[in-house]
Amino acid sequence: xxxxxxxxxxxxxxxxxxxxxxxxxxxxxxxxxxxxxxxxxxxxxxxxxxxxxxxxxxxxxxxxxxxxxxxxxxxxxxxxxxxxxxxxxxxxxxxxxxxxxxxxxxxxxxxxxxxxxxxxxxxxxxxxxxxxxxxxxxxxxxxxxxxxxxxxxxxxxxxxxxxxxxxxxxxxxxxxxxxxxxxxxxxxxxxxxxxxxxxxxxxxxxxxxxxxxxxxxxxxxxxxxxxxxxxxxxxxxxxxxxxxxxxxxxxxxxxxxxxxxxxxxxxxxxxxxxxxxxxxxxxxxxxxxxxxxxxxxxxxxxxxxxxxxxxxxxxxxxxxxxxxxxxxxxxxxxxxxxxxxxxxxxxxxxxxxxxxxxxxxxxxxxxxxxxxxxxxxxxxxxxxxxxxxxxxxxxxxxxxxxxxxxxxxxxxxxxxxxxxxxxxxxxxxxxxxxxxxxxxxxxxxxxxxxxxxxxxxxxxxxxxxxxxxxxxxxxxxxxxxxxxxxxxxxxxxxxxxxxxxxxxxxxxxxxxxxxxxxxxxxxxxxxxxxxxxxxxxxxxxxxx
Numbered sequence: 001x002x003x004x005x006x007x008x009x010x011x012x013x014x015x016x017x018x019x020x021x022x023x024x025x026x027x028x029x030x031x032x033x034x035x036x037x038x039x040x041x042x043x044x045x046x047x048x049x050x051x052x053x054x055x056x057x058x059x060x061x062x063x064x065x066x067x068x069x070x071x072x073x074x075x076x077x078x079x080x081x082x083x084x085x086x087x088x089x090x091x092x093x094x095x096x097x098x099x100x101x102x103x104x105x106x107x108x109x110x111x112x113x114x115x116x117x118x119x120x121x122x123x124x125x126x127x128x129x130x131x132x133x134x135x136x137x138x139x140x141x142x143x144x145x146x147x148x149x150x151x152x153x154x155x156x157x158x159x160x161x162x163x164x165x166x167x168x169x170x171x172x173x174x175x176x177x178x179x180x181x182x183x184x185x186x187x188x189x190x191x192x193x194x195x196x197x198x199x200x201x202x203x204x205x206x207x208x209x210x211x212x213x214x215x216x217x218x219x220x221x222x223x224x225x226x227x228x229x230x231x232x233x234x235x236x237x238x239x240x241x242x243x244x245x246x247x248x249x250x251x252x253x254x255x256x257x258x259x260x261x262x263x264x265x266x267x268x269x270x271x272x273x274x275x276x277x278x279x280x281x282x283x284x285x286x287x288x289x290x291x292x293x294x295x296x297x298x299x300x301x302x303x304x305x306x307x308x309x310x311x312x313x314x315x316x317x318x319x320x321x322x323x324x325x326x327x328x329x330x331x332x333x334x335x336x337x338x339x340x341x342x343x344x345x346x347x348x349x350x351x352x353x354x355x356x357x358x359x360x361x362x363x364x365x366x367x368x369x370x371x372x373x374x375x376x377x378x379x380x381x382x383x384x385x386x387x388x389x390x391x392x393x394x395x396x397x398x399x400x401x402x403x404x405x406x407x408x409x410x411x412x413x414x415x416x417x418x419x420x421x422x423x424x425x426x427x428x429x430x431x432x433x434x435x436x437x438x439x440x441x442x443x444x445x446x447x448x449x450x451x452x453x454x455x456x457x458x459x460x461x462x463x464x465x466x467x468x469x470x471x472x473x474x475x476x477x478x479x480x481x482x483x484x485x486x487x488x489x490x491x492x493x494x495x496x497x498x499x500x501x502x503x504x505x506x507x508x509x510x511x512x513x514x515x516x517x518x519x520x521x522x523x524x525x526x527x528x529x530x531x532x533x534x535x536x537x538x539x540x541x542x543x544x
Contacts, residue, residue, distance in 0.1 A: 015452060019198050021444040024205030028462055035469045042469075050484035053332075053491045054324040059312055061331045061491060062323075064498045066309040069156045071501055072358045075163075080508045081355030086170030090351040094360075096264055100348055100435075102365050103267035108429035109333070110150060110369055111274070111421070116394065116403035117149070118142040118377035119384060123395045126326075127319040128311045139381050143297035146373045148308050149327065151301070151366040154334035157497050159361025161342020164500035166349045166357065167507070169447075176447030177346060179204040179339045182500040185507050203492055204339035205443050209459075210489025211336025212436040213466035225401035241468050248464030250430050266431050271368075273424050277417070278372050284411055285379035293382075294374035329487055336490030338497055340439035347442075380407045437463060 035042045075081050090097065121142035123133045129141050164182035168175050175181050175189060180197035187197055224243055227233040282290060301308070311327070313319025349357050380403060383389035389410040394403050404425075408417035440459045441451035 015445045015448055015455065017201070017444055017446040020201045020205060020446075023198075023202045024209075024440075024444060025458075025462070027202070027206055028209050028466060031466070031469075046484050046488065049488045053487055054328060057491050057494070058320075058324055058328045061328055061335070061494045062310055062312065064494045065153045065157060065331050065334075066306075068160050068497060068501055069152050069309070069362070071505070072156050072159055072362050075354050075358040076363065081353060081358065083167070083354045083508065085166045085352055085354075085357070086350050088351045090349075092264070092348060096268065097348060097352075098360055098364050099267040099271045100264055100431075101345055101360055102368060103270050103428060103431040103435075108425060108431075110372060111425040111428055113146075113150070113400065114372050114376040114404070115380045115407045116377075116400040118146045118373070118381050119391050119395055119403065120326075120398075120400075121145045122381055122384070124322070126308075126311070127313060127316055127322055128307065136385065139385060140293055140296045140300065142381060143293055143374060143378055144300040144304075145308070145326075146377055147297055147301045147370055148305065149330050150369050150373055152362050153309065154330060155362045155365050155369075157331075157334045157338040157493075158341035158345060159358060160497050160501055160504075161338045162345025162349060162361065163354060163357050164504055165342055166346035167354070167504065169346060170350055177343070178443055178447035179343055179496075181447070182342070182496070183503055185503045186499055200496060201443055203496070204343075205440055207336045207338075207489045207493050208340040208436055208440050208443075209463060209466055211333060212340065212433055213463055225399065225405075229402050229405045244464050244468045247426065247429065247433070248460055250426075266427060270424065270428050270431060273420065273427070274368075274372070277420055277424060278375055280417070281379055281411075282375045285375065286382050289382055290375055290378045293378045294371070297374065298370065331494070332487040332490035334490070335493040335497065337436070338490075338493055339443070340436040343439040343442060344435045347439075376407070383407065383410055433460075433463065 031042065092100070119142070122138050125131050125133050125138050125141055126145055131137050131141060161179070161182055165177065165179065168181050168184040169177045172184060172189060175184055175192065178201060180187065180192060180200040183197075183200065184192065187194070191197060224239055311319070311323060313321070313323045345357070345361065380389070380391065384391045389406055391403060391406055393399060394406065404421045405418050408414050408421055411417050437456055437460045438451070440463075441455045442448060444459075445451045445455065
């Protein structure tokens with residue numbers, strides 16, 4: 001073994017947090033090995049755990065996510081928004097910051113579900129609305145429900161984790177950039193290397209792997225379905241492994257290149273293609289209908305946001321089943337991404353104010369998401385309702401992965417649109433996957449900002465294998481296995497996000513008066529809290 005190879009291995013050994021790395025790796029590797037030994041046992045265990053979560057914790061996910069949304073809206077308009085993450089200037093321009101935050105968040109899911117989700121609500125509306133499926137009346141409600149699922153709430157759980165990690169890491173002395181740091185006031189700064197913090201970081205690793213592997217599974221299935229739908233290429237399980245391996249290789253290369261060369265550039269490309277495809281759909285699709293539909297759906301979402309957020313289907317088995325299948329699944333999916341998305345948001349948010357992070361996290365990203373679902377989802381709905389395109393196979397067989405191909409096949413130059421769609425969903429996922437793998441590497445090194453390449457590659461391979469297993473489990477029922485797995489891994493993080501919110505409330509309330517006194521300074525003077533070493537400033541002239 002050469003000296004350089006020994007140096008790489010030694011760097012890997014010296015940087016890892018042995019407890020978090022070992023438990024996170026062994027827990028995930030154990031699932032992978034168990035699958036190859038006894039596939040039925042793994043499938044049944046996932047199903048049992050899923051049933052327990054949706055039976056006893058579904059209400060908690062709904063309430064906690066709703067409270068987090070309200071808190072972030074308050075931060076955008078309230079006085080605490082002036083507080084700053086550290087004392088330096090922002091590292092990236094606002095546009096690059098927004099593009100990275102959006103791409104590393106859930107944009108791959110936005111593209112995947114864009115032409116699909118409203119079709120299911122059109123066919124089977126939420127029992128909350130008491131309307132008949134498959135009718136013209138169901139169309140605006142279908143878009144309304146879609147906007148609700150993909151605007152503020154999912155984005156909120158990423159943002160609250162990012163805010164909490166960034167605030168305590170950049171404004172307290174010797175607080176590392178890791179997930180457990182979001183609970184600094186609750187755990188105690190002196191206990192961030194203690195057992196409770198380790199449990200949080202281990203859960204973060206496991207949740208991230210489950211959430212990102214689920215997304216890779218969805219995107220891989222969409223890629224494979226597109227090949228089969230358009231060109232009749234049936235790859236089977238070997239094809240699944242090949243596609244997942246290729247995607248894993250691509251996001252690993254991007255990850256090794258780093259934030260500036262890899263993630264930032266790819267994020268900017270993603271946003272350009274995203275906007276171009278959306279505008280083309282708007283122009284070629286039913287333009288006037290989309291304007292009318294979007295206005296009504298937005299009004300309905302705003303008016304009924306509270307009732308939609310807290311709808312549990314109580315007293316109705318059909319209502320509870322619907323809510324678990326959609327809203328709880330989405331909240332759990334977002335929660336499973338919250339550790340890595342929050343850590344990545346914290347990584348790029350140094351120098352920004354609380355208001356900037358909160359607004360970008362739930363405001364600017366919603367402004368990009370709402371038009372996409374209105375335009376792409378609304379076009380698919382109108383085409384299906386009028387018979388321009390037939391999405392019956394999607395609705396009846398629950399095959400969301402083929403919706404985009406059916407939609408764009410109805411357009412002039414449909415093949416060009418389908419290829420652009422496949423590129424977009426793949427590159428968005430690559431951005432999400434490389435940032436998540438970077439985050440897992442940071443989690444398992446105790447918060448090191450630039451983990452070694454061998455660490456990153458290891459977790460990239462683990463993510464790819466987990467995704468392949470989830471796709472293969474159950475064959476045609478793979479989507480169900482993916483949904484069950486993400487709910488299991490995401491549900492525990494609802495409580496971590498809730499505690500992170502309480503940590504911010506406690507610290508903002510305790511120190512806000514001190515913040516106001518120090519707005520015009522760059523360095524802290526004497527303070528009642530000796531742990532705080534970095535300045536916390538106002539947002540700037542716009543807040544004066």
